[in-house]
Amino acid sequence: DIQMTQSPSSLSASVGDRVTITCQASQDINNYVNWYQQKPGKAPKLLIYDASNLETGVPSRFSGSGYGTDFTLTISSLQPEDIATYYCQQYDHLPPSITFGQGTRLEIK
Amino acid sequence: QVQLQESGPGLVKPSETLSLSCTVSGGSISIYYWSWIRQSPGKGLEWIGFIDHNENTNYNPSLKSRVIISVDTSKNQFSLKLNSVTAADTAVYFCARGCCGADYYFDYWGQGTLVTVSS
Numbered sequence: 001d002i003q004m005t006q007s008p009s010s011l012s013a014s015v016g017d018r019v020t021i022t023c024q025a026s027q028d029i030n031n032y033v034n035w036y037q038q039k040p041g042k043a044p045k046l047l048i049y050d051a052s053n054l055e056t057g058v059p060s061r062f063s064g065s066g067y068g069t070d071f072t073l074t075i076s077s078l079q080p081e082d083i084a085t086y087y088c089q090q091y092d093h094l095p096p097s098i099t100f101g102q103g104t105r106l107e108i109k
Numbered sequence: 110q111v112q113l114q115e116s117g118p119g120l121v122k123p124s125e126t127l128s129l130s131c132t133v134s135g136g137s138i139s140i141y142y143w144s145w146i147r148q149s150p151g152k153g154l155e156w157i158g159f160i161d162h163n164e165n166t167n168y169n170p171s172l173k174s175r176v177i178i179s180v181d182t183s184k185n186q187f188s189l190k191l192n193s194v195t196a197a198d199t200a201v202y203f204c205a206r207g208c209c210g211a212d213y214y215f216d217y218w219g220q221g222t223l224v225t226v227s228s
Contacts, residue, residue: 001170032212032213034214036215043205043218043219043220044218045218046214046215046216050212050214055216087154089154089214089215091213091214096167096213097167097169098144098156098159100155101153103153103154
């Protein structure tokens with residue numbers, strides 16, 4: 001099974017900061033990585049799919065990059081409404097399986 | 110706008126079967142893939158399995174022996190059965206739509222339903 005190692009597990013930053021969250025896959029997964037934002041008591045929300053594609057309606061301050069084993073979610077200028085937990089997710093074809101990273105809790109300093 | 114809504118008992122006794130349904134509105138269940146995902150209190154997300162409209166299924170290997178996911182296209186619903194539950198199965202259960210192409214990501218989610226396993 002492919003493992004996803006997400007870091008950091010928690011992060012404190014100031015409004016306006018550039019924030020970066022990383023996920024490392026245990027083997028090459030092309031660009032099959034997706035990123036979600038989850039606020040307390042809510043379902044996760046898709047932010048980025050196929051490593052770098054911004055989901056419709058998601059602010060452009062969110063971006064994703066990476067290919068193979070190393071992936072990054074970046075928030076270019078942190079806003080108060082970005083306080084949430086962020087998860088990466090990978091899809092493996094053979095056999096079909098889906099794994100989430102452990103999550104990154106983002107707080108405002 | 111696609112919407113998903115979970116339904117089912119919020120309390121299940123140990124060793125019994127957890128049964129949930131997800132009703133899809135605003136779109137047909139006869140395309141895409143349909144998944145169940147759970148989140149134990151204060152923990153991360155765990156994929157349970159998915160089904161397509163042709164009833165092809167794939168399950169998380171760690172749960173495969175206890176899980177059945179089925180679909181009813183006439184009702185635009187899909188369902189989850191998890192048998193022999195224990196306290197470790199207490200979680201918020203989400204249904205979600207899986208999309209697209211060579212990748213698989215969840216673009217629409219239900220609000221989630223808390224299932225507690227307790228006697």
